[in-house]
Amino acid sequence: MTNPLPHADVAVVGGGVIGLAVAWRARQRGLDVLLIDRGDLGAGASRAAAGMLAPVAEADAQERALLVHNLESARRWPAFAAELGDVTGVDVGYRACGSLLLARDRDEAEHVERERALRERMGLKVERLLGSEARRREPALAPSLRLALALPDDHAVEPIRVTAALIEACVRAGVHVRAGTDVSDLATLPAERVVIATGAWAGESRRMPVRPVKGQALRLRDPSGPGLCDRVLRWGPPTPGYLVPRGDGRYYLGATMEERGFDTAVTALGVYELLRDAGEVIPGLLELEIEEALAGLRPGTPDNAPIVGTDPADERIVWATGHFRNGILLCPLTAELVADELTGGRPDHALRPERFAAEGAPA
Structure with missing residues (x-):
C-alpha cells in the first residue's frame, strides 16, 4: 500500500531545477510544500542541460522581454550559487570563465x-x-x-551538481519530496495551490502551448x-x-x-x-x-519565453515552465517570481501566461 500524499499549502509538480528551486524558495517563505515527480528528481532536461549562463546568446535580439529576464537572472547567479553552497555544502560548479x-x-x-x-x-x-x-x-x-x-560575463555551472544541491536544500528545508509519483489529475492533489513545473510535458496536463x-x-x-x-x-x-x-x-x-x-x-x-x-x-x-x-x-513555447504566473482561468494553478534553452539560467529568477506569487504577490512581468490567452492560444 502506498503512502498517501500529505496535505500542503503548495504542491510543485516537476522535479527538475525549476521545480526544485521553486519548492525551496516557497518553503523558505514559510509555506508547507509538497514536491512531486513521476520519475527521478532531475532526470529530465536538467540532467541533459549544458549549464551555460549566457543571457544574450540564448535569446534572439527581437525577444526583448526574454533578454531582460535572462540578464536579471544572470546577475542573481553568483549569490544563488553561493547560497546553495552555504546551505548544502555542495559545489554547483559555478565558473566565471567567460x-x-x-x-x-x-x-x-x-x-x-x-x-x-x-x-x-x-x-x-x-x-x-x-x-x-x-x-x-x-x-x-x-x-x-x-x-x-x-x-x-558569460559563465557556466554544472547542472547535475545544481540539481544535487537543490535536492539537498529542499530536504533540509523540510519539503515533502515524492519522487516516482505520477499525478494524472491535478484536482486530486492535496494542496491549496499547484505549481506546474513539468517542462516539456506541461502541455499534456493542461492546455498551455508547450512542446x-x-x-x-x-x-x-x-x-x-x-x-x-x-x-x-x-x-x-x-x-x-x-x-x-x-x-x-x-x-x-x-x-x-x-x-x-x-x-x-x-x-x-x-x-x-x-x-x-x-x-x-x-x-x-x-x-x-x-x-x-x-x-x-x-x-x-511559441515565443521562446517561459510561462511564469497564475493561470488566468484557474487561480489554483501557477505555471513555471516553457524555459526552452534557458532553464538553468532562469532558475533563480523564476523561483523568486513564483514564490512571490504564492505568498500573495502578483509580480508584473512579461512572462505571465495571459499573453497566450490574450492571443487566443489555448489556456
Whole structure:
C-alpha cells in the first residue's frame, strides 16, 4: 500500500531545477510544500542541460522581454550559487570563465558583428578579436578561425551538481519530496495551490502551448586532464554549437535542435553533426573520449519565453515552465517570481501566461 500524499499549502509538480528551486524558495517563505515527480528528481532536461549562463546568446535580439529576464537572472547567479553552497555544502560548479563567440567564415563573421553591436547597445562587456588573438587566448582553436567576440560575463555551472544541491536544500528545508509519483489529475492533489513545473510535458496536463524540442549532446573527457580550452566556446549559425569546459578535463558538447516530439533517441547523424562542426573549430576535441551520448527535451513555447504566473482561468494553478534553452539560467529568477506569487504577490512581468490567452492560444 502506498503512502498517501500529505496535505500542503503548495504542491510543485516537476522535479527538475525549476521545480526544485521553486519548492525551496516557497518553503523558505514559510509555506508547507509538497514536491512531486513521476520519475527521478532531475532526470529530465536538467540532467541533459549544458549549464551555460549566457543571457544574450540564448535569446534572439527581437525577444526583448526574454533578454531582460535572462540578464536579471544572470546577475542573481553568483549569490544563488553561493547560497546553495552555504546551505548544502555542495559545489554547483559555478565558473566565471567567460565565453568566445567564434566565426569560421564570412557568414558567421557577419553574425559575430551583429552580436557585438547588440551587446554594445545594451551596455554589456564585449571585445572584438581577430582570429590570431582568439587563438592566443585559446591555443587549441583552429588556424582558419576568422573572428571572435570575447564575452567576459558569460559563465557556466554544472547542472547535475545544481540539481544535487537543490535536492539537498529542499530536504533540509523540510519539503515533502515524492519522487516516482505520477499525478494524472491535478484536482486530486492535496494542496491549496499547484505549481506546474513539468517542462516539456506541461502541455499534456493542461492546455498551455508547450512542446518538446529535442537536443542531442555529448559528454567528453580528456584523460590527460584540463587544458583543451578554459572558456565556453560557441559557433554558428546556421548550425550553432558550443563546448562547455568543466575545468577538470570534462567537456559538454551540444546541442542539436530537433522537432521530434517526445523522442529521446541518440542518433548517428546527431552525433556526427556535433563532432563535425566542433572539429572545425577546435580540432583537438576529436581526440577526447566520449563519456556519454545523451538527448533531452527542452520545453518550447511559441515565443521562446517561459510561462511564469497564475493561470488566468484557474487561480489554483501557477505555471513555471516553457524555459526552452534557458532553464538553468532562469532558475533563480523564476523561483523568486513564483514564490512571490504564492505568498500573495502578483509580480508584473512579461512572462505571465495571459499573453497566450490574450492571443487566443489555448489556456
